[in-house]
Amino acid sequence: MLYDISLKITYGYEVPVSGGRHLVRVLPATLPGRQRLVVGSLSCHPVPAERSESVDFFANPFTAILFRSAHDDLVIRMQARVHVEPLPLTADFSADLSRLPMELAACWSVDPEAPHHFVGPSPLLADVPEIEAYARAVVTPGMTIRQIATAICARIHRDFVYDAEATTVNTTAAEAFELKRGVCQDFTHVMIVALRSLGIPAGYVSGFLRTIPPEGKERLEGADAMHAWVRIWCGTTAGWLELDPTNNIPAGTDHIVVGHGRDYGDVAPVIGVLKSYGGQKTEQAVDVIPVN
Amino acid sequence: MAKKQTAAADRLGIDDDPVFGYRALPGIADEMLDAQGNVRPVWQRLLSTLGRLDETELANRFARADRYLRDAGVFYRVYGGKDSSERSWPLSHIPVLIDENEWATVSQGLIQRAELLEKVVADIYGENRLVREGLLPPALVASNPEFLRPLVGVKPADGHFLQFISFEIGRGPDGNWWVLSDRTEAPSGAGFALENRVATTRAFSNLYAETHVHRLAGFFGAFRDTLQARKLHPDDRIAVLSPGIANETYFEHAYIARYLGFMLLEGEDLTVVGGRVMVRTVAGLKPVGVLWRRLDAAFADPLELNQSSHIGTPGIVEALRAGSVAIVNALGSGIVETRAFLAFMPAICRHLLGEDQKLPSIATWWCGQTSERAQVAANIDRMVIGPAYATRPLFDDNGQSVLGASLAEKDAASIAHWLDAEGGKLVGQEAVTLSTTPAWVRGRLTPRPMSLRVFAARTRDGWQIMPGGFARIGSGDDVAAIAMQAGGTAADVWIVSDRPVERTTLLPAEESFTRNMPGSLPSRAADNLFWLGRYIERAEGALRILRAWHGRFAETADPSLPLLQDVTDYLAALDIDTRQAVPDSLLANISSALFSAGNIRDRFSPDGWLALNDLSQTARKFHATVQSGDDATRAMTVLLRKLAGFAGLVHENMYRFTGWRFLSIGRYIERGLHMTRLLGHMSGPNAPDGAYDMLLEIGDSVMTHRRRYNVNTAALTVTDLLALDPLNPRSVLYQLNEIKTEVELLPNACVNGQMSPFYREAMRLHSGLAVMTPEAMNLGVYNRLERDLEELSNILANTYLG
Secondary structure (H helix, E strand, O other): OEEEEEEEEEEEEEEEEOOEEEEEOOOOOOEOOOEEEEEEEEEEEOOOOEEEEEEOOOOOEEEEEEEOOOEEEEEEEEEEEEEEOOOOOOOOOOOEHHHHHHHHHOOOOOOOOOHHHHOOOEOOEOOOHHHHHHHHOOOOOOOEHHHHHHHHHHHHHHHOEEOOOOOOOOOOHHHHHHHOEEOHHHHHHHHHHHHHHOOOOEEEEEEEEOOOOOOOOOOOOOEEOEEEEEEEEOOOOOOEEEEEOOOOEEOOOOEEEEEEEOOHHHHOOEEEEEOOOOOEEEEEEEEEEEOO | OHHHHHHHHHHHOOOOOOOOOOOOOOOOOEOOEOOOOOEOHHHHHHHHHHHHOOHHHHHHHHHHHHHHHHHOOOEEEEEEOOEEEEEEOOEOOOOEEEEHHHHHHHHHHHHHHHHHHHHHHHHHOOOOHHHHOOOOOHHHHHOOOOOOHHHOOOOOOOOOOOOEEEEEEEEOOOOOEEEEEEEOOOOOOHHHHHHHHHHHHHHOHHHHHHOEEOOOHHHHHHHHHHHHHHOOOOOOEEEEEEOOOOOOOHHHHHHHHHHHOOEEEEHHHEEEEOOEEEEEEOOEEEEEEEEEEOOOHHHOOOOOOOOOOOOOOOOHHHHHHOOOOEEEOOOOHHHHHOHHHHHOHHHHHHHHHOOOOOOOEOOEEEOOOHHHHHHHHHOHHHEEEEEOOOOOOHHHOOOOOEEHHHHOOOOHHHHHHHHHHHHHHEEEEEOOOOOEEEEEEOOEEEEEEEEEEEEEEEEOOEEEEOOOOEEEEOOOOOHHHHOHHHOOEEEEEEEEEOOOOOOOOOOOOHHHOOOOOOOOOEHHHHHHHHHHHHHHHHHHHHHHHHHHHHHHHHHHOOOOOHHHHHHHHHHHHOOOOOOOOOOHHHHHHHHHHHHHHHOOHHHOOHHHHHHHHHHHHHHHHHHHHOOOOHHHHHHHHHHHHHHHHHHHHHHHHOOOOHHHHHHHHHHHHHHHHHHHHHHHHHOOOOOOOOHHHHHHHHOOOHHHHHHHHOOOOOHHHHHHHHHHOOOOOOOHHHHHHHHHHHHHOOOOOEEOOEEOHHHHHHHHHHHHHHOOOHHHOOHHHHHHHHHHHHHHHHHHHHHHHO
């Protein structure tokens, strides 16, 4: 599939901010065998005083921007054309849960793709005993990791209500679990904590999702939003699997990857440090349009 | 000789014994006594010195050392529950003496270890061969909270990760030294070692002069010179980067910075521009080339590292990627501090250096591995079990570790289950027995457990080990009592030679005398000084008005009297409630002054700090006890006197440079505002009876008025004296005059012959008021003047303090 994706993030500040430094991670990635960024661009208003491009530990490209003068709003626009390969769902080569410790111990690597980065608690995701109990309830002896992940994904999708008003960007997995409500970030965080509590390496994928309008209706512009789903390590043979707990589906050609991380903090679209005394308002508009 | 010793022993109330009844504990090595119980030669001179002193003399000597520490303002912070408090420095007065030959062996072992640690850190943030080749389990890197992913692949600007590190070492029962932990992040204690040295030599000055004790200054000098040479540009600054006043060892940060002549900065002082780290000073942005950080690495950059950090500098990691700044030690170096690493160091040492470790570390097993876990379970009663990623040694980790022996009542199965479940999060370490060293406890020498912190610095000639260190002495027999937070004390360490030693000092030799002017003042320090000035003056203004109010209230006991009501209304607008004898807002004001002063404590004398603390404590006490009327009048007088005491100390002792000017301008602006507001409110045609007398009293100008005008108080004379008299230090014009004088001397007052906006505004206000007559002064003029003064404060903040 070929997509044209556009994103506009707008920040409005109550009191003008006197400057600021941000990291922006919104451009789709190039991942051999999965997707390819054909062309992409990022622009900001006001124009930053400094701008530089880097690649982080997990191989996600990011842009650092610096503002020196006061401004009362900030607009970040991203335009990209991305080619996404279909992800055929193969037979289940994933390891049994009981074999996982051996599989992990045999993997002598701390490369960005190594599973070891995704087993422990991460900056935003502490262990949550209630989520562990929730996860353990789906496990029966002899299950493979893929079976377990798929079952947890289904269970979260069944038990949780999608509710954009219930949580914020700072809601923890424990809070979202308590509420059984939230958005893709919350679904994803809860599922990651659940998998890790069983010892299964799990990470956060940030990206875009193409949404199909209801039958007979026009696609509304800007109706899409940035999306998040889960990446699961299924052992050395099977490697990584991507599941989307918000929609209870495996990630496919509708899922366009921006970045990989341990939790939201590693791949947040915009991280910023501002000098500000007032509040701020954020708006996000996304369009994912298939190119025929 | 024998007779003399007997006499001394008598005086100390101890029988005829060259060691005053000191006995090593069974099965434990001792620093003063060898395995046979004989006094080690390096200690003999100390013992005979002690033998010559009676208890009073000894007490006097110890008191001299303590007085030095108190006068120098040495403190550390203790955390308990929500609060933290400052404690005076707990010096154990008897130094630890070690023979230089033994020390040379220890030093060789530590230098090897420093080189090894450097290679390990470089590998973790570089090629990662240790993991790939099976010498380091990947989990120890990937699950390690000290592993900072954004630093992977970032090479330090000067090629080295570690520059200044320390080791905690102890002597085992067999008399050999062991490494208990490595400190590669931002080791503390080197400055305290210097202060321990100065204090201890106050107690034992003759002994120190007679004994050939290796000096510490050469070590610091070599490190300072190395950092100087490390700068990429000649005008780059070198700074100590501190987490700030709330840190437990803040005193040391300030001390080291001053001792070595570096700036003392906090994250907020820095900004990154064009990939370079710059310090915000009152003279603009200045480049920083080397940062010796005392800040935990994760907090250094809220953008790429810990996003919740409020003490970092956004963009610092970007500057590191650009290679424009050297940070000592490199961010991320703390990873090799984590306890589990000790388990793998022996094999890594053989692999990387092709030799065994010269100085072994205490035996450690990481429970993330099956056979090691079994080993720990099988020998649980000889183990300490603790967190694998802890960075503190096990006797100083706030009780996170448990003694295996204390689990004895648990059955083997439940212990094995626990170790299995927690696995990689735990390490087992051999329970250590530390050597003892003499401490003076209740009038006699008593053996107390000791560990030694030793410092290593990378110099141009390779690693150097500080000849001495920082001994930590337990408050009881228990090894766990070494932690200072648990009542432990600190002692100086003397490395003793049998030949005279080189006497270096970092004080410049007389012939090379130069008069260095202080460097650019960081904007944050200027901001704190400015606000300290304003808060102090604001408190004084409030105190003077309240004293006058209560004096009159005491006479009439009627707060509805027009004059009293008028002043009550005036104060209410300033959030001061006259129904409280010592109002809350006055306390808040003094607290704000104390807070500002605390942030720049290194810039004035310990006496000034004590005076300000005294003012604050007294005000608090009065707040609880003092009644309105006469009682309050007296209380205000006491507080005013204490405040004047602080102001006097600052005035008499503070070096007249840029910092002083910001403090002064703060005071002048606030005093000008105070008098302008007061005159505007109380000097109009509707002023209540007695208002002019009260104004004179508040303005401390009663006597002057009597002498100068020889008439009863009247609107014009009071206005003249309090608003327009250039010689009255309480008048508004006087403040503007002084501001004008100070402004001329501030950095960038004129650029290319053009006055700065602040300079221009100060001049305009001054000349505007200087040409006024008392008749022309009215409420409108005062209101405008008040706005102008506030605006002047804003312009100053925008020009210098941002």
